[in-house]
Amino acid sequence: MKAIALFSGGLDSTLAMKLIIDQGIEVIACNINTGFGSTKDRLSHMKNMCEQVGAEFRSVDIRDEYIREVLFTPKYGYGKNFNPCIDCHGKMFEVAKRKMEEWGASFLISGEVLGQRPMSQNSESLQKVLNLSNCEGLLLRPLSAQALEPTIPELEGWVDRDKLENIVGRNRDRQMELAESFGLKDYEAPGGGCLLTDEKFSNKIRDFIAHDTMSVEDIPTLKYGRQLRLPEGAKFIIGRNAEDNAVLEAIVNPKYVHIHTELFGPHSLISHNASETDKMLAAKLMLAYCKPGFEGEQTLMFGEESLTTVSDLTRNDAAKYFI
Ligand code: SF4
Structure with a gap:
């Protein structure tokens, strides 16, 4: 049994992978490159986290598809800046689902926690992500699994739901506890996350599209x-x-x-x-x-x-x- 994890390098996605790996399931950590990640090099950090939990790291480049289908036409709009988080998550899961057959995986996992981020991780948003990506039933969120409807991997008995978590909300105590019990080290990701959440970078995109049409080659000229x-x-x-x-x-x-x-x-x-x-x-x-x-x-x-x-x-x- 194999699963694909949407992996950002953060603690939550690392813990989600570990919970599944501990059930004897092989996990491929899939990092999706939208082109708008921080300019800091997070690759070695991501690989280090994967090594610690025993996941295989792979990166998928969707920059072109992201510009054409997500960045300028998000169905569910933007967050505070140029970040189309719900559509972005939907696209990431759609891509991961496409990879399932190619990589021989049976389901998907993510480190999302119900209620952790007001806009992109409430139950309505999590459902919108499922609708966009057509992943219903296949996407398991191990950290909040017991607070969500059972998914196919749980119903089919591939995964023991009782060994998954019931984390809801912004308090991170349980994540810290898990990190400690798993003996994870250096899990603080190096600074700088997605540039689309940054106000100054968002202004650069607005200026660019007022004068030009964006393509993948333009991304470094903005960063x-x-x-x-x-x-x-x-x-x-x-x-x-x-x-x-x-x-x-x-x-x-x-x-x-x-x-x-x-x-x-x-x-x-x-x-x-x-x-x-x-x-x-x-x-x-x-x-x-x-x-x-x-x-x-x-x-x-x-x-x-x-x-x-x-x-x-x-x-x-x-x-x-x-x-
Ligand atoms: S923060 Fe950036 S990468 Fe994350 S979901 Fe939002 S737009 Fe996508």
């Missing part, structure tokens, strides 16, 4: 660097640190050209169709972010095209264009 919208409509992105610069430098996206200078400074991108005025402004702002100590005219390369100007703006001048 890294200072984001500016220049007066004549060009998008301008300036790396903030070595990590941003490395990611921005590697971007291959026909919507942008890379800006190069021989000075010591950040890596930048600008819309390929930027006006001459926006390009001149971007050049001056880019110089403002370069290491001081140079004088006179500087030549910057916008892709193959060169532009020469002096540095007569400051970083403060950039602030009014921040998204």
